[in-house]
Amino acid sequence: MEHKPVQINRNNAVIHIQNLRKSFGALTVLNGVDIDVFQGENMAVLGRSGTGKSVLIKIISGLLKPDSGIVQVLGEEVDKLNAEELRALRLRIGFSFQNSALYDSMTVRENLEFPLVRNKPNLTRQEIDSAVEEVLDNVGLLQTINQMPAELSGGQRKRIGIARTLILKPEIMLYDEPTAGLDPITSVEINSLINEVREQYNTSAIVITHDLTCAKTTGNRIAILLDGRFLAQGTFEEVFAVDDERIKNFYNYNFTGDKVDY
Numbered sequence: 001m002e003h004k005p006v007q008i009n010r011n012n013a014v015i016h017i018q019n020l021r022k023s024f025g026a027l028t029v030l031n032g033v034d035i036d037v038f039q040g041e042n043m044a045v046l047g048r049s050g051t052g053k054s055v056l057i058k059i060i061s062g063l064l065k066p067d068s069g070i071v072q073v074l075g076e077e078v079d080k081l082n083a084e085e086l087r088a089l090r091l092r093i094g095f096s097f098q099n100s101a102l103y104d105s106m107t108v109r110e111n112l113e114f115p116l117v118r119n120k121p122n123l124t125r126q127e128i129d130s131a132v133e134e135v136l137d138n139v140g141l142l143q144t145i146n147q148m149p150a151e152l153s154g155g156q157r158k159r160i161g162i163a164r165t166l167i168l169k170p171e172i173m174l175y176d177e178p179t180a181g182l183d184p185i186t187s188v189e190i191n192s193l194i195n196e197v198r199e200q201y202n203t204s205a206i207v208i209t210h211d212l213t214c215a216k217t218t219g220n221r222i223a224i225l226l227d228g229r230f231l232a233q234g235t236f237e238e239v240f241a242v243d244d245e246r247i248k249n250f251y252n253y254n255f256t257g258d259k260v261d262y
């Protein structure tokens, strides 16, 4: 992929969240979340299991309603949209989820055509072919076009999954645990791909991860979610320079392997 420097536009928050609260019965999951993701920026969200990262993503994508607070995505207040408006907004967002598996019975080409044909029914055969080839080339896997998912490595399948999202040219990417279950070398490749996607497609992104290397490599800024709110936000260096025992523990647990309580 060709590399272009990306400008981060701090005057344009593509995701703006203010004082967001969400509980399930007596369980308060999000308790005053504030975060902005600026245009052109990858924001890595770190947090241990069960801190509400998936709930946050579901609220951003309109799958769950907030109890209170402001959630704006690409200028729209998500919880105020009707079904049709929400559908239109979701087309501008690319989801790379752990469970977004490829269809095993379809070739790579067919897997990539699927979202395109469903969402843009008026494209010609030639337009479909060139879109599939372009996106595959961009993720470095043009040679796999006629292969079946079972013939690919885990890392290649992940790339194709990301390509399937990119084919609709999203403005925002939401990556949920992009390196989970991958070996370290493949993780490095996926982290590079996330950065290349940002450069090539001018996307802004939230990268949800437990993996500090992933956060450090892909996040222009990072944010740590703890006890229902963001404990710290900033560059990787800024956040881990904060004098807070919980942040230090987070770092030690991930980077030094020391087993400590959060």
Ligand SMILES: Nc1ncnc2c1ncn2[C@@H]1O[C@H](COP(=O)(O)OP(=O)(O)OP(=O)(O)O)[C@@H](O)[C@H]1O
Pocket: 024, 027, 029, 047, 048, 049, 050, 051, 052, 053, 054, 055, 056
């Ligand atoms: N629809 C729901 N109804 C009730 N409780 C829910 C619902 N969705 C999530 N929760 C609860 O909210 C909390 C946060 O869940 P969430 O899935 O967002 O965690 P997470 O940070 O994504 O964790 P992980 O990294 O393990 O995926 C959990 O205690 C979960 O049980």
